[in-house]
Amino acid sequence: MAGVELTKGHGTGNDFVLLTDPEAGLPLEADLVAAVCDRHRGIGADGLIRAVRSASLPEGRELLAGAPGAEWFMDYRNADGSISEMCGNGVRVFVHYLLSRGLTELDADGRLTIGTRGGAKTVARTETGYAVDMGPWGFIHGDEARDNGSDSTVTARGLRTPRPALSISMGNPHTVVALAGEAKLEKLGLTEAPGVRPTPPHGTNVEFVVPVESDGDESVGGIAMRVHERGVGETQSCGTGACAAAAATRFWAGDDAPDEWVIEVPGGTLGATFVLGPDELEHVVLSGPATLVGRVVLD
Numbered sequence: 001m002a003g004v005e006l007t008k009g010h011g012t013g014n015d016f017v018l019l020t021d022p023e024a025g026l027p028l029e030a031d032l033v034a035a036v037c038d039r040h041r042g043i044g045a046d047g048l049i050r051a052v053r054s055a056s057l058p059e060g061r062e063l064l065a066g067a068p069g070a071e072w073f074m075d076y077r078n079a080d081g082s083i084s085e086m087c088g089n090g091v092r093v094f095v096h097y098l099l100s101r102g103l104t105e106l107d108a109d110g111r112l113t114i115g116t117r118g119g120a121k122t123v124a125r126t127e128t129g130y131a132v133d134m135g136p137w138g139f140i141h142g143d144e145a146r147d148n149g150s151d152s153t154v155t156a157r158g159l160r161t162p163r164p165a166l167s168i169s170m171g172n173p174h175t176v177v178a179l180a181g182e183a184k185l186e187k188l189g190l191t192e193a194p195g196v197r198p199t200p201p202h203g204t205n206v207e208f209v210v211p212v213e214s215d216g217d218e219s220v221g222g223i224a225m226r227v228h229e230r231g232v233g234e235t236q237s238c239g240t241g242a243c244a245a246a247a248a249t250r251f252w253a254g255d256d257a258p259d260e261w262v263i264e265v266p267g268g269t270l271g272a273t274f275v276l277g278p279d280e281l282e283h284v285v286l287s288g289p290a291t292l293v294g295r296v297v298l299d
């Protein structure tokens, strides 16, 4: 990878190293990705994003059959080198990168569709960043959640007893735990991965949430969240995690819960809006900023 140009970017403090490899020719082995993402001996990031033409990857070619406009594919790796299906903050930063590097343009409606392992995603420019239709959310463990309000338990440092939790898919897996108040959220120790029983088949990201006031506007729900990401550790933010946390909190709140949510994460603020998708399923639209920081060339 000597001579390869990397760009550092972030979305609400969830930081990424991005590179362009249109024909998927670079050897992105897990140990190389982990070395680049190492915060002391590498460039340092929560994940690595390769911009590759969809036609250059088997999963991209499959996706092009249903979404022929998705020319570019977000090939996402966690900091430990493992592959994830989806990254909500990453999608916004990825689109900002493609546009900034002149690799593509928005269509006449200000939109761009890209490929991911979690399916094609359409991104729109907003006044403060980008909004992404993240697609439908769903319960990982099926109907048990609908009946009981929880389907798992979570243990973590700072929690005296295992807490009930809800495992939610946003394309990638999440397990959401509600805590009593912000003091409890601050006291959590997330240097070690929380224990989740039963653990979803491919592991999980764990979000801890507490309700917060959203400027006295009852039509907008508010939560504060901390997250421990699969393949990374505690991060400043997680876009899919924010969507899953809003979906779980809205489910717990019942029928008259708001469709619009503001999610405070350590690295900033994200928005999640629940809308009916063209497939008649409930989709989550994630909104937030995207920032490119600078470039570096690998020795």
Ligand SMILES: N[C@@H](CCC[C@H](N)C(=O)O)C(=O)O
Binding pocket: 014, 047, 078, 083, 084, 085, 086, 087, 088, 089, 090, 172, 173, 205, 229, 230, 231, 232, 235, 237, 238, 239, 240, 241
């Ligand atoms: N930070 C991301 C999620 C990245 C992937 C995650 N660690 C996983 O393994 O699923 C986001 O913003 O969604």
